[in-house]
Amino acid sequence: MDLQNLTFFQIAQQRMDWLAQRQKVVSENLANANTPGYVAKDLKPVDFKSELSRSLARETQSIPATRTDPKHLTGSLPQSGPYRVESTRRPFEYTLDKNGVDVEQQMEKAASNRSQYELASNLVMKNLSMIRTALGRSGG
Amino acid sequence: MDDLMISTKISTSGMKAQATRLRVVSENIANADSVGTKAGEDPYRRKTMSFQSEVDRNLGADLVKVKKIGVDRSDFEKRYDPNHPAADADGYVKLPNVNPLIEMMDMKEAQRGYEANLNAMQVSRQMISKTVDMLK
Numbered sequence: 158m159d160l161q162n163l164t165f166f167q168i169a170q171q172r173m174d175w176l177a178q179r180q181k182v183v184s185e186n187l188a189n190a191n192t193p194g195y196v197a198k199d200l201k202p203v204d205f206k207s208e209l210s211r212s213l214a215r216e217t218q219s220i221p222a223t224r225t226d227p228k229h230l231t232g233s234l235p236q237s238g239p240y241r242v243e244s245t246r247r248p249f250e251y252t253l254d255k256n257g258v259d260v261e262q263q264m265e266k267a268a269s270n271r272s273q274y275e276l277a278s279n280l281v282m283k284n285l286s287m288i289r290t291a292l293g294r295s296g297g
Numbered sequence: 298m299d300d301l302m303i304s305t306k307i308s309t310s311g312m313k314a315q316a317t318r319l320r321v322v323s324e325n326i327a328n329a330d331s332v333g334t335k336a337g338e339d340p341y342r343r344k345t346m347s348f349q350s351e352v353d354r355n356l357g358a359d360l361v362k363v364k365k366i367g368v369d370r371s372d373f374e375k376r377y378d379p380n381h382p383a384a385d386a387d388g389y390v391k392l393p394n395v396n397p398l399i400e401m402m403d404m405k406e407a408q409r410g411y412e413a414n415l416n417a418m419q420v421s422r423q424m425i426s427k428t429v430d431m432l433k
Binding site for chain 2: 173174176177178180181183184185187188189190191192193195254260263264267268270271274275278281282
């Protein structure tokens with residue numbers, strides 16, 4: 158049985174992916190909290206419409222470039238996560254050196270990332286234990 | 298989980314940059330009274346530094362690095378002290394252009410920045426350990 162075929166695990170995995178990628182963006186913002194000219198970034202929130210069209214598009218396209226020679230490289234650029242990063246349009250405040258990172262806001266984002274990630278991972282564990290119960294082992 | 302690993306690396310770069318800043322501040326404070334030894338010689342000149350964000354192609358993320366450690370070109374203050382070995386012909390000694398108040402503010406800001414990065418790193422690590430806990 159592939160757990161990925163269960164819708165619930167797919168949802169939880171996507172949620173955790175999104176939060177992990179967002180945590181990366183928040184770290185970038187905090188690391189650059191004193192860099193002149195840097196404006197905070199955030200992940201685009203996932204909405205139902207775009208997700209639906211994306212998942213429909215995923216089934217039809219996604220044809221990788223064919224490697225006709227074993228010496229062809231797959232490319233070395235890291236895949237940026239599947240979710241879009243966008244910079245904040247109107248930052249809360251700018252410092253004199255045109256830095257637009259609000260540390261408090263980023264801290265709040267980091268904290269909410271953590272708690273939502275915990276929620277998702279706890280739900281996964283709970284569901285696993287329910288499956289174990291159904292299998293007849295001591296699920297806990 | 299890969300993103301979380303990368304985010305700890307990003308936080309590390311931020312901490313490094315803030316630590317360098319603290320080093321520069323320490324140099325400035327330590328040399329706040331370093332005047333010349335010969336007549337008319339220039340005293341210690343305050344050092345400045347600035348940050349720059351840099352795209353790391355391996356990680357695909359904006360890291361931060363120290364752009365340049367420069368010097369503050371502002372004028373030196375003078376004090377009338379004819380007996381001093383560094384006094385010029387008129388009896389004035391040039392003093393370093395270090396303002397302890399500015400250095401203190403810079404130090405506090407470096408501390409806050411360091412703490413913010415440390416916090417982000419802790420959150421990332423907690424998320425990683427939460428993922429590992431799912432193996433239980």
